[in-house]
Amino acid sequence: MNLKTEWEKLKVRKKLIDAFKSGKIHLSYKSADHERLISPKIHAVDLANESTTITFTLPNGLNPELLDKNFFAFQQHFGNAIELEGEYKKFVLKIYNASMPSELIYSYKNIKDAINSYRLGVICGKNRQGEYVAFDLLKQPHILIAGETGSGKSTQLRSILTTMILSKRPDELELYLGDCKKSEFHIFRKVEHVQCVHSSPRDIQKMLLHIKKELDERSNLTETFEVSHVDELPAEHKRPYLVVCIDEFVMLRKDEKIMDILTEIAAIGRTLGVFLILSMQRPNAKVLDTTIRANLTVSMGFKLRDAMESKIVNTPNAHKIETSGRFIMNSDKLYEIQAPYLTMDKAKKLLGPFMVAKGPVKEVTEAPPQITEKDVFNDVD
Structure with missing residues (x-):
């Protein structure tokens, strides 16, 4: 038995017990002469280089909502670099030994490894373990991004679109962009994919x-050839993936035709290879009605104004974020992630090899420009 390790585990146990006490996370039974407290039961403490993991269960009858309500107690004892996962009875608390970076410079060379295995990869950023997080838009279709001015929402859109362009050929991916603020998407205007x-x-x-x-x-086509996805169509009928990205789409809320089509894409676009990325500064429950919100399978909540906006986006505690570029992602589970920081100038240099001449009607070159590894991988500081 390693006495030092066991001593460290005992210290972690005591700290968690103190957190239960200060957060009043226990059952209370009073009798005539004393009060009996029943706290959650700690089952295991696992120490690792990157994090410490504690598994515990709640006593029957203790409301698990107390854990969220009094989460501050865990933060006061263990710091902010923590995650709590579980439901009803069994919970796992992770305490990360290293804090997340306050800034993550965009590097396609590093990002490429994270998205390489996906058919249409979306880069998110780095998690608390220092690992890149990405997902396949074909498996988790349609994204909602929300955040105040200066929160990092705009650079995240820039990172996602730039990464898609760098990783897919123009015959594999087409982008349709709506820039309601007239401030973000002009750098993509001459890109061949767009x-x-x-x-x-x-x-x-x-x-x-x-x-x-x-x-x-x-x-x-899918009905004619009796296939369940456009990727299964015969070669002569292959279709590129279409991504419709609209920034500040809340400005379109009064146009019923637009909202109806967006709702239809969200509902049936997945099997047809058509995907949505919608962003907004101020989440609005009337715009994000239950139909469209239920089909936006990934939500990224950067710094939001209050708890109500965090609830609308389905990214709890996004209103408590203090670091620019930090966001809560809700997909298969909740993540806290630092988004890549991609400046406008660097994006222009990365997109340069993909620029083509365009007139009133898009002019498409017969062959895409020849891209070298130096063009794509030589990230500009």
């Missing part, structure tokens, strides 16, 4: 009507 960048509701509606027509055609 079919259009619109800012007025009228033009965005035309763009979405084109997407609606494409949805119908793809649906007919």
Whole structure:
């Protein structure tokens, strides 16, 4: 038996017991002469280089909501670099030995390894373990990104779109961009993957009507060839993935036709290879009605104004975030992540090899520009 290790485990146990006491996380039974407290039972303490993991169970009858309500007690005893997971009775508390970086400079060379195994990879950032987090848009379709001005929402959009462009050929991916604020997407306007960048509701509606027509055609094709996904269509009928990204789409809320098409894409786009990325500064429950919100399978909540906005986005405690570029992601579970920081100038240099001449109607070159490893992997500081 390693006495030093056992002593460290005992200290962790005592600290957790103190957290239970200060947070009043216990059952209380009073009799005439004394009060009996029943605290959660600690089953195991595992020490590792990156984190310490504690497994405990609640006594029957103790409301698990107390853990969320009094989460501050765990933070006061263990610091902010912690995660608590569980449901009803069994819970796991992780205490990370290293804190997350306050800034993560975008590096496609490193990001490529994280998305390489996915058909349409979306980069998120780094978690508390210092690992890149990414996911496949085909398996977790449609993204909602929300955050105040300066929270990191805009650079996250830039990182996601730039990474998609660098990792997919123009015949594999088409981007349709709506820039309601007229401030973010101009750098993508001449990129070959980008079919259009619109800012007025009228033009965005035309763009979405084109997407609606494409949805119908793809649906007919999958029915004709009796396949469940567009990727299974015969080679001569292959379709590229379509990503519709609209920044500050809340400005379109009064256009019923636009909202109807967005809802349809969210509902059936997955099997047809058509995906949504929607972003907004101020989450609004009326805009994010239950139909569209239920189909946005990934939510990224950067710094938000209050608990109500965090609830609308389904990213609890996003209103408590203090670091720019930090966000809560809700997908298969909750993550706290530091987003890559990609400046406008660096994005322009990375996108340079993909630029083509475009007129009123997009001009497409016969062959995409030849990209060298130096163009893509030589990240600019």
